[in-house]
Amino acid sequence: MANMAIEAEPYELEFDPTTTALLIIDMQRDFVMPGGFGEALGNDVTPLQATIAPTARVLAAARKRGMLVVHTREGHRPDLTDCPPSKLVRGRGKTRIGDPGPMGRILVRGEVGHDIVPELYPRAGEPVIDKPGKGAFYATDLELILRDRNIRTLIVCGVTTEVCVNTSVREANDRGYECVVLSDCVGSYFPEFQKSGLAMIKAQGGIFGWVSDSRRALAAIGV
Numbered sequence: 001m002a003n004m005a006i007e008a009e010p011y012e013l014e015f016d017p018t019t020t021a022l023l024i025i026d027m028q029r030d031f032v033m034p035g036g037f038g039e040a041l042g043n044d045v046t047p048l049q050a051t052i053a054p055t056a057r058v059l060a061a062a063r064k065r066g067m068l069v070v071h072t073r074e075g076h077r078p079d080l081t082d083c084p085p086s087k088l089v090r091g092r093g094k095t096r097i098g099d100p101g102p103m104g105r106i107l108v109r110g111e112v113g114h115d116i117v118p119e120l121y122p123r124a125g126e127p128v129i130d131k132p133g134k135g136a137f138y139a140t141d142l143e144l145i146l147r148d149r150n151i152r153t154l155i156v157c158g159v160t161t162e163v164c165v166n167t168s169v170r171e172a173n174d175r176g177y178e179c180v181v182l183s184d185c186v187g188s189y190f191p192e193f194q195k196s197g198l199a200m201i202k203a204q205g206g207i208f209g210w211v212s213d214s215r216r217a218l219a220a221i222g223v
């Protein structure tokens with residue numbers, strides 16, 4: 001298929017939809033709904049909910065175009081054997097990973113809070129990557145899945161901008177993937193980190209990748 005292009009900063013990014021995946025990072029109740037991990041860390045999670053509607057529009061377009069869609073979830077085994085002790089105690093919060101909460105045990109696989117919000121729920125056949133860390137490549141089979149599909153470009157949505165999105169984009173960039181992050185489809189608990197998290201990606205000629213938005217992504221995907 002002929003290359004398509006998405007308007008972005010620092011300059012337009014050419015992509016081939018057959019070698020492009022939509023990567024949706026950690027759109028779990030634990031991060032975007034009250035009572036989960038995000039709130040346990042002391043955050044107001046409600047601003048992150050604004051990312052759901054534009055991400056749903058991009059998801060629908062990517063599915064219609066037949067692009068690979070990959071979802072990630074941060075979380076741990078019920079026995080927490082894959083959770084570093086340092087992560088468990090970090091923050092000295094009174095609610096910790098594995099503790100019971102209104103959406104089940106915090107950040108534990110299989111719990112309601114750990115799962116993806118209904119608006120963006122994975123369809124059968126869409127890989128779901130369960131990751132123990134912030135980066136989507138660390139201790140997962142994401143790279144294998146992308147290489148098997150000859151994926152070269154990643155359109156990135158999800159939360160949070162400066163944590164799991166930035167970490168995953170940096171990991172992807174070092175592995176040779178071209179990443180374009182959609183600014184209204186990624187969210188942070190901190191407005192200043194949203195701004196700087198995006199600025200860091202596109203600075204220095206796109207040192208980690210590109211930044212665009214859902215409107216320009218939809219125009220590019222063109223369905």
Ligand code: C5J
Pocket residue numbers: 025026031074134159160161163164165
């Ligand atoms: C965090 C994430 N914020 N998904 N995880 O710990 O960004």
